Amino acid sequence: MKKPVIELSDCVLCEICTDYCPSVFRMNDAGFVEVLEMVEYPEEDVDEVIKNCLGDCIFWQEA
Ligand code: SF4
Numbered sequence: 169m170k171k172p173v174i175e176l177s178d179c180v181l182c183e184i185c186t187d188y189c190p191s192v193f194r195m196n197d198a199g200f201v202e203v204l205e206m207v208e209y210p211e212e213d214v215d216e217v218i219k220n221c222l223g224d225c226i227f228w229q230e231a
Contacts, residue, residue, distance in 0.1 A: 169207075169208070169230075169231045170209070170228045170229060170230050170231060171203065171209060171228070171229055171230075171231040172192065172193075172203050172209060172214050172217075172218070172226050172227070172228060172229075173203065173226070173227060173228075173229045174193075174201055174202075174203060174225055174226050175223075175225040175226075175227070176200055176201070176225070177225075178223045178224065178225035179200070179201055179223045179225050180222050180223040181199070181201070182221070182222040182223070183195065183201075184217065184220050184221060184222060185201060185217045185221060185226065186201060188213070188216065188217050188220070189210070189213045189214065189216075189217050191204070191206075191210070192204055192206065192209060192210065192213070192214060192217075193217070214226075214228075
């Protein structure tokens, strides 16, 4: 199973991920984007977010 992870030090908080794919990405109370736990991630949607992420900081990791 692969999971999207975020390199938070490169995140510019553009919120493209949370706007486009709120089932996967959420802004937490501390003001950081986090990836929600899912059994399976919507690959096409996440790939689209990866392509558009302004910080270029989301990537897939084998879980
Ligand atoms: S799209 Fe990328 S840079 Fe923008 S908030 Fe999400 S992780 Fe951060």
